[in-house]
Amino acid sequence: MTTQTPTTEATQTAPLLMKVRGMSMSYGEGAQENKIIENLDLDVEFGQFISIVGPSGVGKTTLLRCLSGLLRPKAGTIEVSGTQISGPHPDLAVVFQDYSRSLMPWMTTRENVAFPLQGKGMGKTERNNLADENLAAVGLAGQGDKFPWEMSGGMQQRVAIARALAYNAKVLLMDEPFASVDAQTRFDLEDLVLDLQHKLGVTILLVTHDIDEALYLADKVVVIAEKPATVVDEIITDFGDTRDQLATKADPRFAEARARILVRLRKD
């Protein structure tokens, strides 16, 4: 994907797709205030695959909901393509943790994928064709007439990914997308997402508690920890474009990076 953006800062070498500065988030008010995230910075470049890794309950879902415009942060700024967002943004699509519930059971998979396009005002033939194309891209060719509840968890997750792809957003935000499928399905889905990212050039920001998954997928791993959560480390991985579930994970640099993250998460 080749996209040009307005250069907001002359000093910036690569134009940023997303820029988060000093973001803080809390639930509740006054004495009840529960600080979840404090003073978080994040840069997302075009075409990058970023994993955000942190322990359960640290605030990953909260962070992703802020980034997707579903929650308004208490402080700080979130810019997408150079403009600050104040709610859900057409450049952002989300694959939810609770994917099976995020699909509408009264719609076929084709209708589910086409639904956001209908919201954009696209005609029926065009949106159905696009839905079929994207279903095929995630390995569900010819399954458009099935209902989500006729499918396995892994297939439902593919539908959710197809829906996000069809929406044609610049950034895909994914919240622990593979947490509730079995190990083999999980590996298949990870490789599918990597493959799609290379083919389509979308930018992906994925949140997970799984260190191996974070490292295997990402160009950059952002480690968040502590309470309130903040960025405690950033690791640029260097495993190249073609990754393999066995070879990549056997790479000494993989073990080294994993150890570094473990140490980071153990302290505090």
Place this chain on the structure above:
Amino acid sequence: MKESTISPGLLTVQRVVAIGVLFGIWQLIIASGTMPSMLPGVTQIFAGIGETIVSPLFWEALGKTLLAALTGWVLASVIGVILGLTIGSVRFLDRSSNILIDFGRSFPVLALMPVVIMLLGSNSIMEIVVVGLSCLWPVLVQTIYGARRQESAVADTVAVFRIPVMLRFRRVLLPSAMPFIATGVRISASIAILVAVGVEVISQAPGIGRQITLMQQAQRWDMAFAYLFFAGLVGWGIAALLQLGENRLLKWKRQNDD
């Protein structure tokens, strides 16, 4: 929903036996002589039913009653669904209208009839209004329940993909509340027939209810009971039809609950 494990053949036998027992009890009561003598026996009622079926007067009356009942019911369903989805999905409206709706649903609409007759006269418009007011509450209350139970993952999805309000209403809110709406609509279908007949008895607006009163005045108790029987049959038939439609329409719901 749990399916009954009983075989359909046995079920039919049980039902026939139940009806037979009912007829037996009826006949016993008549025979015991504790009831006024004008009360017709089972055979007389069956004769009356036979006579009614071939009577053009009956079919005309039935048509009038059905038309009023259906019109009131459809109007109430449409208004109830639109109003209910709006109230149930907007928290502020839901909270502020709570008391009003609880009051309205327990208000005896039939008691309001004299006022409605005074305003509109003793005609089918009046009948439709009373039927509609009676049908509105079950639909409204059920729809509000349904709209409230919006899955949070669905709400997030709708927000993230920036689905416009009207599309959300039609393709998300309406179908997700449909299991509840269907129950409300089915309940109010029975109410519609009941109230329509009742209104006709009280106000003498044309229809089955008026015929029942006329037959009573003419001392034709067998015919009066035959008309009553048909009023019940129609209500039951409509409810059964709706249940059938509901089962087809909500296939996704049952699958989803498993």
